[in-house]
Amino acid sequence: MALISLARMFTDNPDRRYIMFGGKGGLGKTTFSAATAYHLARKGHKVLVFSVDPQASLSDIFQRDIFGKGPVEIMPGLFAQEIDADRRIKAYQQEIRQKIFDMYGFDKIPDEIEHYIQAAAAEPAMEESAIFDAVVDIVVAGGYDYYIYDLVPLGHALYYLSMASVYDEWIERITKLREEMREYEEMAARIKRGTEIEEDKILAELQYIRSRISTSSKILTDAQKTAFFFVLVPEEMILLDTQKAAELFRKFHVPLSGYIVNRVLPADLAQQHIPAYLRNRLEMQGTYLDKIRGLFGDEVLAYVPEFERDVTGLGMIERMATEMFGGDGR
Numbered sequence: 001m002a003l004i005s006l007a008r009m010f011t012d013n014p015d016r017r018y019i020m021f022g023g024k025g026g027l028g029k030t031t032f033s034a035a036t037a038y039h040l041a042r043k044g045h046k047v048l049v050f051s052v053d054p055q056a057s058l059s060d061i062f063q064r065d066i067f068g069k070g071p072v073e074i075m076p077g078l079f080a081q082e083i084d085a086d087r088r089i090k091a092y093q094q095e096i097r098q099k100i101f102d103m104y105g106f107d108k109i110p111d112e113i114e115h116y117i118q119a120a121a122a123e124p125a126m127e128e129s130a131i132f133d134a135v136v137d138i139v140v141a142g143g144y145d146y147y148i149y150d151l152v153p154l155g156h157a158l159y160y161l162s163m164a165s166v167y168d169e170w171i172e173r174i175t176k177l178r179e180e181m182r183e184y185e186e187m188a189a190r191i192k193r194g195t196e197i198e199e200d201k202i203l204a205e206l207q208y209i210r211s212r213i214s215t216s217s218k219i220l221t222d223a224q225k226t227a228f229f230f231v232l233v234p235e236e237m238i239l240l241d242t243q244k245a246a247e248l249f250r251k252f253h254v255p256l257s258g259y260i261v262n263r264v265l266p267a268d269l270a271q272q273h274i275p276a277y278l279r280n281r282l283e284m285q286g287t288y289l290d291k292i293r294g295l296f297g298d299e300v301l302a303y304v305p306e307f308e309r310d311v312t313g314l315g316m317i318e319r320m321a322t323e324m325f326g327g328d329g330r
Contacts, residue, residue: 006301007325009227009257010040016227016257018139018219020149022249023231024241028262028304031311032231033150034061034080035320041077042321045145050081050138058082058150063313075314079144088130093117136212139219175207223255229301230259234288243295258301260324261292265306 021029037049051058058080059066066072068084232242304323
């Protein structure tokens, strides 16, 4: 049951090149991400769909081993990527060591600092930070017409969306401290008659990090460039959670572009001889579909049916694209 509005969301807003699907886990976000990437690639665009979920399933959907391999071309114009957070964390550690060598001229990382580097890598937030930083890398690098984010479940998605402002505030404070310290460094340098100070390198590094975060966060909250779609199914708890999450996302100024309802049972089943449990489920869905229409109205851009099998492989992805965008999925 595709609505023309979802297809027109892209044709009428050609500058919206950053596409995100959000919602609770297991509702079809990854499938929709893959199908949208397929649809746009078939229209001649160069598209990157990438997962920021540590339990990513793009490899399963595309039936290709893409984890940690960078952008992998699935078909002409369509690239997919699953971020390897562990590899990213190890790269972080080495970068920190190298910067300590460069800034302070140590021959060996002091044991207490090495212990801190190892301990920090074990923090739960480090994985999320590593993935966030990888997303910034992808966005800043450019090279694609469309970027499609396969987001983590709602709670973690909010964390990612808030990280930019948190990082920016933290770096602003650190930068201010470094600038104050620089005054003392300059005074010490004058006393030592022109000894070179390293403070400029530190400040430059902080400003570099801040500019990267700013670039990413501006994109995520730019209604002209970004489209965010909530995925839901016609069930009571999912509907309630989606309402709450939508309010939270608005607080982070994330531009909400609409809702997509997944796993809708065909209405004509009611005219057939079906088991009682299926008839009850059909009636239950009807109740919640009415609620969804009442709550979101024209903001619902597509109703996607329940398929008889998992959406894996390009054949099924094409079917999903057809249901989402109409016609032949193109």
